[in-house]
Structure formats: C-alpha cells, structure tokens
Amino acid sequence: MMANSQTLTPSMKRQRRAGMRRYALYALLIGVGLVAPFVAYPVFLMKVLCFALFACAFNLLLGYAGLLSFGHAAFLSTGGYVTGYLLSSYPGITPELGILAGTLAGLVLGGVFGVLSIRRQGIYFAMVTLALAQLMFFVYVQAPFTGGEDGLHGVPRGDLFGVISLNSNLSMYYFVFAVFLIGFAVIQRAVHSPFGQVLKAIRENEPRAVSLGYNVDAYKLVAFIISAGLAALAGSTKTIVFQLASLTDASWHMSGEVILMTLLGGVGTLFGPALGAGLVVSLQHLLSQSPLGNWVSVVLGIIFVVCVLAFRSGIVGEINKMVRKNFK
Amino acid sequence: MTFIRKTLTSSIAIAATTLMASGAQADMSDNEVRIGYLADMSGSYRDLAGPGGLEALKMAIEDFGGSVNGVPIEVFSADDRNSADVGASTVREWLDERNVDMVSGLVASSVSLAALKVVEEKNGLAIVSGSAASSITNEHCAPTHIHWVYDTYPMANATAKAVVEQGGDSWFLLTADYAFGHAMEKDVTEVVEESGGTIVDSVRHPFPTNDFSSYILQAQGSGAKVVGLANAGADTVNAINTASQFGLVQSGQQLAGLIVFLNDIYAMGLDATQGLLLTTGWYWNMDDESREWAERYYERMGSMPGMVHAGIYSSTTHYLNTVAELGSDDPVAVRKAMAENPINDFFARNGRIREDGRMVHDMYLVKVKSPEESTHDWDLYEVLSTIPAEEAFRPLSESECKLVNN
Numbered sequence: 001m002m003a004n005s006q007t008l009t010p011s012m013k014r015q016r017r018a019g020m021r022r023y024a025l026y027a028l029l030i031g032v033g034l035v036a037p038f039v040a041y042p043v044f045l046m047k048v049l050c051f052a053l054f055a056c057a058f059n060l061l062l063g064y065a066g067l068l069s070f071g072h073a074a075f076l077s078t079g080g081y082v083t084g085y086l087l088s089s090y091p092g093i094t095p096e097l098g099i100l101a102g103t104l105a106g107l108v109l110g111g112v113f114g115v116l117s118i119r120r121q122g123i124y125f126a127m128v129t130l131a132l133a134q135l136m137f138f139v140y141v142q143a144p145f146t147g148g149e150d151g152l153h154g155v156p157r158g159d160l161f162g163v164i165s166l167n168s169n170l171s172m173y174y175f176v177f178a179v180f181l182i183g184f185a186v187i188q189r190a191v192h193s194p195f196g197q198v199l200k201a202i203r204e205n206e207p208r209a210v211s212l213g214y215n216v217d218a219y220k221l222v223a224f225i226i227s228a229g230l231a232a233l234a235g236s237t238k239t240i241v242f243q244l245a246s247l248t249d250a251s252w253h254m255s256g257e258v259i260l261m262t263l264l265g266g267v268g269t270l271f272g273p274a275l276g277a278g279l280v281v282s283l284q285h286l287l288s289q290s291p292l293g294n295w296v297s298v299v300l301g302i303i304f305v306v307c308v309l310a311f312r313s314g315i316v317g318e319i320n321k322m323v324r325k326n327f328k
Numbered sequence: 329m330t331f332i333r334k335t336l337t338s339s340i341a342i343a344a345t346t347l348m349a350s351g352a353q354a355d356m357s358d359n360e361v362r363i364g365y366l367a368d369m370s371g372s373y374r375d376l377a378g379p380g381g382l383e384a385l386k387m388a389i390e391d392f393g394g395s396v397n398g399v400p401i402e403v404f405s406a407d408d409r410n411s412a413d414v415g416a417s418t419v420r421e422w423l424d425e426r427n428v429d430m431v432s433g434l435v436a437s438s439v440s441l442a443a444l445k446v447v448e449e450k451n452g453l454a455i456v457s458g459s460a461a462s463s464i465t466n467e468h469c470a471p472t473h474i475h476w477v478y479d480t481y482p483m484a485n486a487t488a489k490a491v492v493e494q495g496g497d498s499w500f501l502l503t504a505d506y507a508f509g510h511a512m513e514k515d516v517t518e519v520v521e522e523s524g525g526t527i528v529d530s531v532r533h534p535f536p537t538n539d540f541s542s543y544i545l546q547a548q549g550s551g552a553k554v555v556g557l558a559n560a561g562a563d564t565v566n567a568i569n570t571a572s573q574f575g576l577v578q579s580g581q582q583l584a585g586l587i588v589f590l591n592d593i594y595a596m597g598l599d600a601t602q603g604l605l606l607t608t609g610w611y612w613n614m615d616d617e618s619r620e621w622a623e624r625y626y627e628r629m630g631s632m633p634g635m636v637h638a639g640i641y642s643s644t645t646h647y648l649n650t651v652a653e654l655g656s657d658d659p660v661a662v663r664k665a666m667a668e669n670p671i672n673d674f675f676a677r678n679g680r681i682r683e684d685g686r687m688v689h690d691m692y693l694v695k696v697k698s699p700e701e702s703t704h705d706w707d708l709y710e711v712l713s714t715i716p717a718e719e720a721f722r723p724l725s726e727s728e729c730k731l732v733n734n
Contacts, residue, residue, distance in 0.1 A: 043420055047413075141506050141535060148507035149535075150461065151412050151438045153468075154445045169424070238413075242420075244442045246412035288407045288414065296370065296407065 033177050042169040043241065044285060048278045049180040050238040055261040055273035056187050057230035062259075063268030064191055065223045066203030070126040070255050071113065071133030072231050075106045077140060077250035079232030084152040084245035085145050095158045095166060099179070099236040106232020107225055109136075114224035118217060121206075130252060137250045151246030155239055172241060179237050183230050188270060190226060199223055260300065264307050266314025275316055355656035356399045357427055363389075363644070364422045366415055366443060367433035367458060369407035372561055375591035377435045377458040377636045380629050384637040385432055387625065388644035396652045404428060408439045415439035416446050423450040429657040430455065430647055432640060437461035437508075441468055448472045453659035455647065457639040460560065460587055461508075462722060465686040469729035471663065474685045477639035478609040480512055482691045482720040484558070484586045486607045488516045490693045490713070491554055491584050492523040494605075499584075500552035501530035502543055502567060504559035509535070512558040512586060528552040536563055540570035548576060560587040565596060572600035590634040593696055593708050602698040607691055610635040610675050611709050614692065617674040632706040635675075642675035643687075678717040684729040691720040 008016075036045050054076055061067045083102035086093050093101075117128040140146045147153070157166040166172045190196050198219050201209045210216050239245045248254065257280065265276025280300065287296045311318045365385050367377045382405050389401050404422060408415035416439075422428035423446065431447060434440040435458030444464065447454045454473040456464055462479035488499075499520050503509040509532070517527050529550045531543050544567070547555045555576065557564050564585055571583055588606045612622035612632050621641070625633045650666045651657050671679030671687065679689035694709040702708065724732050 041421055041425055043417055043424070047417060138534075144507075149438055150441050150463070150507065153412075153441050242413055242416055242442075243445065244412055244416055246438055246442065248411040248413055284409075284414070288409065288418065289404065296409065 030181070033181075034174075037170055037173045042173040044281075046169075046173055046176045046241045047238070047285075048281045049176050050234050050241065051258075051261065051277040051281050052274035053180050053183045053237070054231055054234035055258050055265070055277040056184060056270075057227045057234060058258045059262045059267060059269075059273040060187050060190065060230070061223055061227040062262060063273075064196060064203060065199045065220055067118070067220065067224070068122075068126045068259075069117075069129040069224075069227070070252070070259075071129030071131075071136075072227075072258055073250055073252060073254035074113070074133035074136040075110060075228040075231035076235035076238075076254060077245065077247075078109050078136065079103060079106045079235030080239040080245035080249050081140060081146050081152065082232075083236035084155045084239045087158060087240070088152065088155050089145075091156070093158075094162050095160055095175075095240050098158075099233065099240065102236030102239070103229050103233045106235070107229040109232070110225040110228020111221075113228065114221045118220040118224060130255070133250075133252065133255060137247070137252070140247060140250045146245070146247075149247065151244055152239075153244050155243045155245070157240055157243060166240070176237055176241060179233065183233055184270075184274075186226070186230065190223075191270065195219070195222070260304055263314055264303065266316030266318070266320070269314065269316040269320060272314050272316035276314065279315075355658065356396070357429065357657055359399055361396050361399055361401045361648070361651060361657050362422075362426060362428045362430075363401065363403050363647075364419070364426075364428040364431045365403060365405040365433045366408050366418060366431060366439070367405075367435045368410050368439075369405075371410045373410065373435045373458065375595070376589055376634065377433055377640070380625075380631070380633065380637050381433055381457070381640045383629055384625065384633065384641040385644050387628070388641045388648070392645065392648045396648055396657075397655060401648070405433075408436070408443075410436045410439060412438045412442035416442040419443040419452075419454075420446045420450075423447070423452050429453065429651075429659060430662075432457065432644060434458055435636075437464070440464060444468065444470065444473050451660060453663050455643045457643060458636050465682075465684045465729060466722065467728045469684045469727075469731055471685070471731060472659065474643070474663070474666065474681055474687055476643045476687045477635055478607075478691070479686075479721070480508075480587065481515070481722040482609075482715065483607050484512050484515050485519045486691060486693060486715050486720060487584055487586055487605055488519040488556065489523050490607075491556075491582070491605055492520055492525040496554035496582055496584070497525035498552045499525060499527045499554045499556050500547045500550040501527060501556045501558055502540075502547060503530055503532045504535045504537075504563055505532040506535045508560065509558050516556055516558060516586065533559070533563070535559075536561075538566060540567045541574070543567070544570045544574050544576060547571075548574065548579065548581065552581065554582045554584050556584045556586060557588075558586055564588055565592055568596055568604070569600055572596075577603055589636075590632070590708065594631075594706065598697060598699045598702055598708065601696045604696040605712075606694060606696070607715070608635050608694055608709070609689070609691055610638045611692060611694060611711060612638070613707065613709070614711055615674075621674050638675040642671070642673050645673065646671055677714075680717070682724060684724065684727055684732050686721055688717045688721045690717050691715040 058072050061069055079102035082105040083098040086101055087098045113132050117125055120128055141148055159165050198214055202216055261276035261280045262273045266272025365382050367381050369378050406418045419431055431454040434456040437459045440456050440459040444454055448470040456475045457477045460480050462481045465475045501513055503513040531546055533543055557567050583604050585604050585606045593601050612618055622633055650662055654665050667681040676689035679687055681687050692714055693712045695712055697710055
C-alpha cells in the first residue's frame, strides 16, 4: 500500500482527488435527501425521486450506450401494473416483494424488447421500441387486470417487510429514497466499470468496438435490460406511492417526457437526468395550480426548444463544461 | 310511527348541531371553507368542464355572498391534464397540506376514480360533476363522495329505450374496444332487446380511432335503422363527422349518440348532427330559470353552459347551504346532511342524494335541431320528454354498492 502511494503519477492523484470530490458531493446530496421531507411536501418529493430514477435508467441507455429508446413507458407501466396487481389482489404480499416482482417483469420485458430492437440503430431503433411500447399499451388497455381506461386504483401501501407501515408519508419517503439510492448506485457502478467503458466505446464508434473484439450486441442487450429493469423499479415504486397504476404511464407521451427530462438535465451525465426530472415535475406541479395552468405543455415545449438551441448538453452538461474550462 | 320518530330525532340532532355550531365558530376548519376544483383545463375535456366549470363554481360562491356564516370561502384550482397520477397527487396534497374541505369538478373517469380513492382514504368530501362512469356510485361507491350530474346509465339506457320506442327497432352498434365501450355495449344491447328491438350487427373500433370510414360503411351496409355510438369524446365526434360525410342520416338511417354533450354538438355543427337523439341532465334553454342563469354565465364566458357547468353551480350551492345550516365544514357531517335535504334548483328537479352517493334528478331526452329549425348559434336541442328522476338512474336494487343493503 505504501509502495503504491509513492508511485502515484500526477494524473492518478488528480483522479483520486476527483473521486474524493465526487464522494463528498454524494454525501452532501444524501444529506439533502434526508432532510428534504421536513422542508417540502413528501409526496411531491417521492414523485420527483421516482421520475428521477426513471430518467436515470433511460439515460443509461441514451447517454452511455447511445441508444435512443422511444418505448421506455412500457417498462415504467409494466412495473407499475405488475406491482399494483399483485399488491391489490394478494393482500399477503409485502411492498418490497411487489416491487421485486415488478422489476423482474421489467427485466424480462426488457430482454424481449432488447433482443428484437438492438439489431437496429438510430431512428430505426427508436421506431422499433416505440412500436413495441405501443403494443404493450394496447395490451394494458385490453387486459382485464389493469382496469383499462379507469386504471388500477386503491393499491395498498402495506407494511414494509411486514413490519414498517408505509401509510405515513414520511416512512414512505425514506423507503422511496432508499430505492432511488439503490437504483442510482447500480447505474453509477455500471457506468464506472469496464462494462460502462465498453458501452461508451460502442456509443462513440461501434465498428471500432467490434473490431476490438467486443460482442457489441451482448453489451447493448445487457445495458437495455438493466435500463428496463430500473425503469420498471421506478414504475413499481411510483405505483406504491400513489396507490394507482394508470394508462398515463404506458402512453407514448411518457416515453417523450423522459427524453425531455434527460436532455434538459444533461444526457450522458449521472446527475443530469435526475435534475431534469426534478425540474420537469416541479414545473408541471407549479404550473398546473397557477393561472398559467393551461400552458403547461407550451411552457415545457419552449423550454425544450431553448434547451436544444442554446445549451445542447443540458444543465449539468453545461456546468461540467464550464468547470472543465475554468477550473482545470 | 318509526318514520315520525326518526324524523324527530334527526331534526333534533340537526338542531342541536346547529345550536352548538352557532355557539362556537371553531367548527369551520382553518376558519375558511376551502374548495378545490380539479378538472382538465387544457386537454380534450376542456370544453366539457374546464375553465367554464371554475367560473360556474365562482358564480355559486359569489351568489352565496362569498362567505359562509362570516367565514370566507377560498377556491383552489388545478389542471389534472387527464392524468390519474396528477389528479390523485393534487388531491392528496390538497387534503394533506391545505385541508381542502370539498373537491369539485372531477372530469375524466380515470382521474376521478383515482382521486376518489384518496378522498375516501383521507375522509374528505368530493362532488363529481364531470365523469361519466356509473361505477363511481356502484362498485366504487364510498361515503365520501357524491356523483352529481349524469352517468352512463341514463345516457345509454334512456336514449336506447326512447329510440326503440320511436320505431328504431333494429340497431347497429359501433363500440369503442375497451372496458368502457364493452360495458356500454352490454347495457345498450339489454335495453334494446328488452324494449323489443334487435341488434343486427356490431363492430368494435380501436381506442382511439381517427378514421371511421370503414366502420360507417359497414353500418350503412347492415341495413339497421339505428346506428348506436357506444364510444365517447373524440371518437364520437369523429364517428359523427364521418357519418355525416357519408350521408348516413340522409340515406335514412338514424344516429344515436350515447355520450354526447352540448359542446360537442356546437363544435360539430347542426349540419353534421341534426336529428341525433341523446339524453342530457340539463339544457340551458329548457325554461326561464335555466335561461336566466345561462345568460349570466354567457356574459362571463362567451359560451352557453353545458349540464356539467350547471351541475357544478348547483352542487356548490347545495354544499354551501348545507355548510351554513350545519355551521360546520366537517366533510363527514356535511356529506350526511347534504343527503337529508332534497335538491330543487334551476338545474336539478326532484333531486335527492341516494345512499350510494348518486344524486338522482330528472333527465331529458332531446333531439338535435336541424339548421332550419335553429334560430341562433346555441339553439341546438329540442326537448322531447322528461325522464323522471327515479327511473333515470340505475335502480338501487341492481346496485353493487357496499353502502346499499340488498
């Protein structure tokens, strides 16, 4: 160990310092997350966290593997419906089992979608995922267990591990916060692992990655499945928070909204999508109860246009650029 | 004897509560009566309730004097964007953080059902005015909400029955292919067959559909006298427009819209909709009292009110009257007291709130006028007959509601 630290090159030191800074930032954000429910309305925060996880999952695919999926609503809703159905029809099931089942369903669906869609790139990939998601939408409109148009209501929040009642908003919040942290940690690990490096290589130059001997399709498929599973995890958690699963989550608008969140916050950055989700959800929340209520879509549209025209790498992306330029 | 005793005890109870309440104003939570208005303010149901409903709510409060027993009335409003998530979380916040005493509006059925579950859980009070789903007071009934204006039962059944009675005994059904459409198809089929008619054929279209031409051609080819539209919203509008382009009515068939509203007819125009039979809970031009209110509304909004707007005014007024009488805005007590008084105003005739939460009142069978019959822009309906309150809605004997003893 001693010998190691003596032979550190300056670049390794810099990296180590950057790593320390990153962990300090994580600690700070976790601190903020722990205090937040005493400052803001917990249910609103839970909504932000669920969408933040959803956007982060989506970003794993778009930001790191360069695959623009236009069908992520399918995973969000699948997680939601499976969890909702299990919890409301089998009262013995505890919420964490329900969430696990929902996530598992998302992983399986992600596998199926992935195998079918990763053979194509760019716009074709987006269209294949959109088509598959529309198929799922149709299934959820028709299937008897989803309640169709009316949705699935009155899902019990239940007792976590059969012990802790989630009916209080505060305990529910900390549970959602923990779920978010787990999901975020998975993404963080994936991105900063050799696996993540290969994904980035594929994003930058796929033929070169192939020529280096990587099984590109397998890497993409795994990324797709992880992303789908985490999106389903977000959907499952959201269903327990709001005690309902509805077609809103399955419609293609939701797939579009997650793209907006990710681009706004900063595609290919770890915190960007979470920030973007927070912004979009807060804006919707604030605008819907203001006299500007009718203009939510217009305001979001304008923000999107400004974002794409003026700061294409998103809020966090721009900040990163600035930091790199000025504080090297 | 029991009846007299019951009335006596209940009036004594009311008198006692009133006395106690007038003694201490503290029964009004937060010293304010807070009403939350949740509706689609920007999407496809905007014209059905939307900003007009909020205006009707404000009119009711102004006409009431702006305060109840000296306590001010505050209104919150929010756009649910037809999303159950948004609706349910807004209502949850209202009840958790702002102590809203009554939730009004509630349009898209999915949003309403989600919001009503929250209201039930938190022991609040909601008055549904915009939703069609009859399940709100059937399998989803709860002691915490009231369904005020209409539901699919009278809309579908009364229209179907009336059409068969007028000679339209062979039907072609155009059904939206999801739970709502299927339920309506079943109801209509039963009514038509009971009344002596037959369903010649039916076709299901995906939800939502833009191009109805192949379905309308099938309907024309079926030889049925009546084409029933077991769908709603944009689907109904598209189907009627397509039928009009294909000259369905001109070629001798009749259209029966099951869930159609005044604003739909206004938007499509009389050329496309003339002769359409439908059921409505209220029509602005049906008598002097209604006209008087409708004209005041028109001055403020620039359009004539539909039954949902009038229903919001009527329900808010009844709510405020009850709160004033009771001297308390406690949701459970108010809900109970509201059911004790009959409702008779410009909107509701012979109205009363049943134990399942359904406000039953007279409904009307109307026919859309032809362009020649209509004297001005909003002169759209001819009222054919009144459906008495007790016949219009799903009878309690068929109810699956947990609050009804069958």
